Amino acid sequence: xxxxxxxxxxxxxxxxxxxxxxxxxxxxxxxxxxxxxxxxxxxxxxxxxxxxxxxxxxxxxxxxxxxxxxxxxxxxxxxxxxxxxxxxxxxxxxxxxxxxxxxxxxxxxxxxxxxxxxxxxxxxxxxxxxxxxxxxxxxxxxxxxxxxxxxxxxxxxxxxxxxxxxxxxxxxxxxxxxxxxxxxxxxxxxxxxxxxxxxxxxxxxxxxxxxxxxxxxxxxxxxxxxxxxxxxxxxxxxxxxxxxxxxxxxxxxxxxxxxxxxxxxxxxxxxxxxxxxxxxxxxxxxxxxxxxxxxxxxxxxxxxxxxxxxxxxxxxxxxxxxxxxxxxxxxxxxxxxxxxxxxxxxxxxxxxxxxxxxxxxxxxxxxxxxxxxxxxxxxxxxxxxxxxxxxxxxxxxxxxxxxxxxxxxxxxxxxxxxxxxxxxxxxxxxxxxxxxxxxxxxxxxxxxxxxxxxxxxxxx
Amino acid sequence: xxxxxxxxxxxxxxxxxxxxxxxxxxxxxxxxxxxxxxxxxxxxxxxxxxxxxxxxxxxxxxxxxxxxxxxxxxxxxxxxxxxxxxxxxxxxxxxxxxxxxxxxxxxxxxxxxxxxxxxxxxxxxxxxxxxxxxxxxxxxxxxxxxxxxxxxxxxxxxxxxxxxxxxxxxxxxxxxxxxxxxxxxxxxxxxxxxxxxxxxxxxxxxxxxxxxxxxxxxxxxxxxxxxxxxxxxxxxxxxxxxxxxxxxxxxxxxxxxxxxxxxxxxxxxxxxxxxxxxxxxxxxxxxxxxxxxxxxxxxxxxxxxxxxxxxxxxxxxxxxxxxxxxxxxxxxxxxxxxxxxxxxxxxxxxxxxxxxxxxxxxxxxxxxxxxxxxxxxxxxxxxxxxxxxxxxxxxxxxxxxxxxxxxxxxxxxxxxxxxxxxxxxxxxxxxxxxxxxxxxxxxxxxxxxxxxxxxxxxxx
Numbered sequence: 064x065x066x067x068x069x070x071x072x073x074x075x076x077x078x079x080x081x082x083x084x085x086x087x088x089x090x091x092x093x094x095x096x097x098x099x100x101x102x103x104x105x106x107x108x109x110x111x112x113x114x115x116x117x118x119x120x121x122x123x124x125x126x127x128x129x130x131x132x133x134x135x136x137x138x139x140x141x142x143x144x145x146x147x148x149x150x151x152x153x154x155x156x157x158x159x160x161x162x163x164x165x166x167x168x169x170x171x172x173x174x175x176x177x178x179x180x181x182x183x184x185x186x187x188x189x190x191x192x193x194x195x196x197x198x199x200x201x202x203x204x205x206x207x208x209x210x211x212x213x214x215x216x217x218x219x220x221x222x223x224x225x226x227x228x229x230x231x232x233x234x235x236x237x238x239x240x241x242x243x244x245x246x247x248x249x250x251x252x253x254x255x256x257x258x259x260x261x262x263x264x265x266x267x268x269x270x271x272x273x274x275x276x277x278x279x280x281x282x283x284x285x286x287x288x289x290x291x292x293x294x295x296x297x298x299x300x301x302x303x304x305x306x307x308x309x310x311x312x313x314x315x316x317x318x319x320x321x322x323x324x325x326x327x328x329x330x331x332x333x334x335x336x337x338x339x340x341x342x343x344x345x346x347x348x349x350x351x352x353x354x355x356x357x358x359x360x361x362x363x364x365x366x367x368x369x370x371x372x373x374x375x376x377x378x379x380x381x382x383x384x385x386x387x388x389x390x391x392x393x394x395x396x397x398x399x400x401x402x403x404x405x406x407x408x409x410x411x412x413x414x415x416x417x418x419x420x421x422x423x424x425x426x427x428x429x430x431x432x433x434x435x436x437x438x439x440x441x442x443x444x445x446x447x448x449x450x451x452x453x454x455x456x457x458x459x460x461x462x463x464x465x466x467x468x469x470x471x472x473x474x475x476x477x478x479x480x481x482x483x484x485x486x487x488x489x490x491x492x493x494x495x496x497x498x499x500x501x502x503x504x505x506x507x508x509x510x511x512x513x514x515x516x517x518x519x520x521x522x523x
Numbered sequence: 524x525x526x527x528x529x530x531x532x533x534x535x536x537x538x539x540x541x542x543x544x545x546x547x548x549x550x551x552x553x554x555x556x557x558x559x560x561x562x563x564x565x566x567x568x569x570x571x572x573x574x575x576x577x578x579x580x581x582x583x584x585x586x587x588x589x590x591x592x593x594x595x596x597x598x599x600x601x602x603x604x605x606x607x608x609x610x611x612x613x614x615x616x617x618x619x620x621x622x623x624x625x626x627x628x629x630x631x632x633x634x635x636x637x638x639x640x641x642x643x644x645x646x647x648x649x650x651x652x653x654x655x656x657x658x659x660x661x662x663x664x665x666x667x668x669x670x671x672x673x674x675x676x677x678x679x680x681x682x683x684x685x686x687x688x689x690x691x692x693x694x695x696x697x698x699x700x701x702x703x704x705x706x707x708x709x710x711x712x713x714x715x716x717x718x719x720x721x722x723x724x725x726x727x728x729x730x731x732x733x734x735x736x737x738x739x740x741x742x743x744x745x746x747x748x749x750x751x752x753x754x755x756x757x758x759x760x761x762x763x764x765x766x767x768x769x770x771x772x773x774x775x776x777x778x779x780x781x782x783x784x785x786x787x788x789x790x791x792x793x794x795x796x797x798x799x800x801x802x803x804x805x806x807x808x809x810x811x812x813x814x815x816x817x818x819x820x821x822x823x824x825x826x827x828x829x830x831x832x833x834x835x836x837x838x839x840x841x842x843x844x845x846x847x848x849x850x851x852x853x854x855x856x857x858x859x860x861x862x863x864x865x866x867x868x869x870x871x872x873x874x875x876x877x878x879x880x881x882x883x884x885x886x887x888x889x890x891x892x893x894x895x896x897x898x899x900x901x902x903x904x905x906x907x908x909x910x911x912x913x914x915x916x917x918x919x920x921x922x923x924x925x926x927x928x929x930x931x932x933x934x935x936x937x938x939x940x941x942x943x944x945x946x947x948x949x950x951x952x953x954x955x956x957x958x959x960x961x962x963x964x965x966x967x968x969x970x971x972x973x974x975x976x977x978x979x980x981x982x983x
Contacts, residue, residue: 110696110838117698120763123885217693223839225693233677233685236570236859238577303580361824361845378570379683379856382846385821386839396839399696407878418867418878425583 092125093406096161096186098132098152098177099168100140103191103218106391107165107398108140118399122406130155132168156181162415163405165398166190167218175199182210187408187415189401191218191394197292197308200299204421211414214421215401220293221246221370223393224386225400230300230374231423237376239301241341243354243521246293248368248388249277249284250316250336254353255366257324258333264319276368286315287336287351294338297372298349301340303424307349310432314352323445323514326485327355330471332443333363334516346431348438355443355487355518362521373521381521436494441470441518444488444500447481449508455484458503465499467491481510487518552585553866556621556646558592558612558637559628560600563651563678566851567625567858568600578859582866590615592628616641622875623865625858626650627678635659642670647868647875649861651678651854657752657768660759664881671874674881675861680753681706681830683853684846685860690760690834691883697836699761701801703814703981706753708828708848709737709744710776710796714813715826717784718793724779736828746775747796747811754798757832758809761800763884767809770892774812783905783974786945787815790931792903793823794976806891808898815903815947815978822981833981841981896954901930901978904948904960907941909968915944918963925959927951941970947978 095111097104111118111126119125131142132152142148149155156164156177164181166188168174174195181188188207190196196203196216207214217227221244230239245251249271256267268285271277283289291311299306316336327334332355341348356363361383365371370388375381387393409415448454455472462469468489475483488496500513555571557564571578571586579585591602592612602608609615616624616637624641626648628634634655641648648667650656656663656676667674677687681704690699705711709731716727728745731737743749751771759766776796787794792815801808816823821843825831830848835841847853869875908914915932922929928949935943948956960973 114696114698120884120886121695224842225689228693229685233688233860235581235863236574236856238574361821364821364824378852380847380853382684384844386842392838393840396696400693403695411878412871418871424580426580
C-alpha cells in the first residue's frame with residue numbers, strides 16, 4: 064500500500080473538510096452528480112466502478128459520485144450509502160459537493176434548464192445530449208464561457224469513437240475540407256441487412272425495433288434527424304461555425320428499396336446513410352441523405368450498427384475513425400473519457416475549464432450554409448421507361464443540355480412491362496439536376512416517379 | 524477587423540517587448556525552433572505557413588518560428604529574414620526566444636543530447652523520433668517530468684493518425700485489452716502488391732525502393748524494427764508500462780512468399796505485418812510479425828502505404844483508426860497538432876506542460892513482458908509432404924497430442940512432386956507449437972522447412 068492509498072484508507076470527515084483535503088489538495092476526489100440512470104447513466108456508473116483502479120492510475124485522483132438524479136430511488140443499483148439519490152435535479156446541480164454534472168437524461172427539457180443552472184453554479188458539465196446541443200448549444204456554450212466552465216460532449220456523436228477529440232485536437236493543424244459519417248447505427252443496420260439479405264426496408268425496421276436498436280417511433284433514426292443533430296456538432300468543430308441544426312438538409316432512408324440497393328451493388332457501390340459536411344467554394348454544405356459510395360472505400364464496409372467518420376483534411380489527407388456508435392459501454396466510455404479530461408483539467412488548470420475552445424475554435428466565423436439547390440453531388444438516377452426506341456436518346460439529351468455528364472448507364476431487364484434504366488452522373492449542382500429531372504419526368508414514356516439517390520466518390 | 528487583429532496590425536517593437544506583449548499577454552506569439560529541415564521539417568514549415576490563419580483561429584495565438592537548425596542554410600525555403608538559421612543545435616535550444624523545440628531530424632544522436640539540453644533549459648519538446656523514444660524514452664520522459672515540461676510525440680506513431688491522443692485521452696475510461704496495428708507503410712505496400720498482383724517479395728521491394736517508400740537499407744521497415752519502435756510506444760500508453768523496446772518479439776516479412784499469400788486468401792485470410800500488444804493472464808505480449816487475419820475485418824482491407832490501428836478496450840469494444848502513416852503532410856499534421864496542444868497548454872496551464880501524463884498514466888506498473896514461448900496465437904502451418912498414405916494422420920496426431928486444435932486443413936495440388944498441406948490452428952502457446960513442429964519436421968516424409976505464420980481472428 065503506498066502513501067496515497069493509506070491516506071485515503073484512513074480518511075474521515077472533519078465536518079465539510081476531510082482529511083485528504085486537509086493533507087494534500089491533489090488527492091481530493093473529483094465529485095460527480097450523474098443525472099439520469101437509463102442505459103447511459105447506468106453504463107457510466109458501472110464503468111466508473113469497474114475501471115476505478117485503471118482510471119485512478121491514469122489521473123492520480125479519485126472520482127467520487129456524490130449525487131444521482133433519478134425519478135425514483137434505484138436500490139437495485141447497489142450504490143454506496145454515501146450517494147444521495149434525488150429527483151430534484153435543480154437542487155442537485157446547486158450542491159457544493161458537486162464538481163462535475165453528468166447529464167445523461169436525454170431530451171431537451173428539463174436538460175436545458177438543469178445544465179444552465181449547473182453552469183451558473185460553476186459546475187463543469189458532461190453531456191451525451193446531441194439534440195440539446197445541436198438546437199441550444201450556441202446559448203449553452205456561451206453561458207459556459209461566461210462562467211469559465213466547460214461542456215464536454217464526446218458521447219454526443221458516434222458513441223465510443225473519440226471523434227470530438229480527434230476533430231478538436233488531433234486534426235488541429237489542418238483545414239478540414241469535408242467529412243462524411245455513418246453516425247446512426249440503426250440506419251446502418253437496416254441498410255446492411257437490406258444489402259446482405261435482399262430484404263425490404265419495412266421488414267428490417269420491424270426487426271430492428273424488436274432487437275431494441277430502433278425506437279417505437281423510428282423517425283429520429285430513419286428520417287435522419289438524429290444524424291442531423293450529430294452532423295451539426297461535427298460541422299461546427301470542423302469549420303469553426305456556429306451550430307445551425309435548422310440549416311441541415313435531411314433526407315431519410317425509408318424510401319430506399321431493395322431493388323436500388325441491388326442495382327447500386329451491381330455497379331460497384333453501396334448505399335449508406337451519410338452525414339456530410341463540406342467546405343464548398345461559396346459556403347458550407349450540411350446534408351444527411353442516403354448516398355452511393357464505391358464499395359472499395361473502407362467506410363463502405365462499415366456494417367451493422369457500427370459507426371464511422373471519414374475526414375478529409377488538407378495536411379493529413381483522409382483519415383477514418385470506426386467503432387460502436389451506441390450502447391451502454393461505448394457511450395459510457397465517451398462520457399467517462401470526458402470526466403477524465405475534466406479531472407485532469409481540474410488538477411492542472413486554474414478553473415478546470417480546460418485548454419480547448421468548446422467548439423474547437425477561439426473565434427467562430429459565419430460562413431454561409433448553402434441551400435440544397437446550391438449543393439453539388441453526383442447522382443444515381445433510376446427511371447422506368449416504356450420499351451420504345453429513342454428513350455435513352457431523349458433522356459441523355461436532356462442531361463447533356465443541362466451540362467450533366469453521365470458516368471455510367473445500365474439498362475436492366477424488363478420489370479412489369481417497363482425497362483428500368485439506371486444512370487450515374489458526375490457531380491452537378493442540385494438545381495440543375497432538379498430541372499433536368501423535371502423534364503425527364505415529363506416525357507410520356509416515363510412511368511412512376513424517378514428515383515434519385517446522391518452519389519459521392521469520397522476520394523478527394 | 525476585430526480588436527485583436529487591430530492591435531496586431533499596429534504592433535511594433537519596443538526593444539525586446541513589443542506592443543502585443545505589453546497590451547495583452549495572450550497575444551504574445553509562441554516561439555518555435557525547428558531542428559531538421561528534411562521531409563518532416565519542411566512539411567511542418569509549409570503547413571505552419573499555409574494553415575496559419577486557421578491555426579490562429581483555433582488557438583487565438585500566433586506561432587512564430589524563431590530558429591531553424593540545419594546543417595547548411597536553405598535559401599530555397601524562402602524563410603522570413605527574422606528566422607535564424609544555424610547548425611549549432613545545442614546553441615539553438617538554449618536561446619531565450621524559444622518556447623518549443625521541434626525535433627524532426629531523426630536518428631538517436633545527436634537528437635538525444637539536444638532534447639536533453641532543451642528540456643534542461645525548460646523548453647517544451649515535440650518530436651517525431653520513434654527510435655529515440657522507444658530506446659531512450661524512459662530517461663527522457665523522466666527528465667521532462669523533473670523539469671516540468673512535456674515531450675509530445677504524436678508524429679512518432681502512425682504518422683497523421685492521432686493515435687497517441689486517442690489512446691492517452693480518448694480511450695482513457697477503458698482498460699485496454701489489446702491493440703493490433705499496421706504501423707509500417709512500406710511493409711503494407713509490399714504485402715498489398717504481393718496479394719493483388721501475385722508478385723514476389725523481392726520484386727515489390729525493389730519497386731518500393733524506386734518509389735521512395737523504402738530506404739536503400741530496407742531492414743528497418745521489412746524486418747519490423749520500425750514497427751517494433753512504434754509498438755513499444757503504443758504498448759506503454761495502452762497499459763501504463765515503461766518503454767521496453769528490447770523485449771518486443773520481432774519477425775519481418777522478407778520470408779513471406781506469394782504462395783502463402785495465395786493460400787491464405789483461399790482460406791479467407793489476408794497476411795498483414797502487425798504490431799500486437801496484448802494483456803494476457805500472466806503478462807504483456809509485445810510482438811511484431813506477419814499475421815493472417817480474416818478478410819472481413821476492416822483492418823484486413825487497409826491497403827498500400829496506409830496505416831491503421833485496431834484497439835480492443837473493455838468499455839468501448841473495438842475501435843479502429845485509419846490514415847496515412849508517413850509523408851510530409853501527414854507527419855507534419857501530427858507535429859503541428861502537438862504544437863497546437865502546447866500553445867493551448869502554454870495559454871491555460873501554469874507551466875505549459877499540459878494536463879496529460881507523458882505515458883498516459885500517472886503511475887506506471889511493471890507488468891512482466893512475456894517471452895515468445897509464453898505467447899499465445901493461432902497458426903497457419905504449411906508443410907510439403909511426399910504423396911504417401913498416412914501423412915495427414917501422422918501430422919494431425921502430433922498436433923492432437925500437443926493439445927493443438929485444428930481449425931481448417933487444406934491439401935493443395937501437387938507442386939514439384941510434393942503435396943503442400945496447409946493447416947490453421949486455434950490459439951496455442953508458442954512453446955507447444957515449437958515442440959509439435961519439431962516432431963512434424965522430423966517425419967521422413969516432410970521435405971524442406973515448415974512454414975509457420977501466426978494467425979489472429981481479432982474478434983475479441
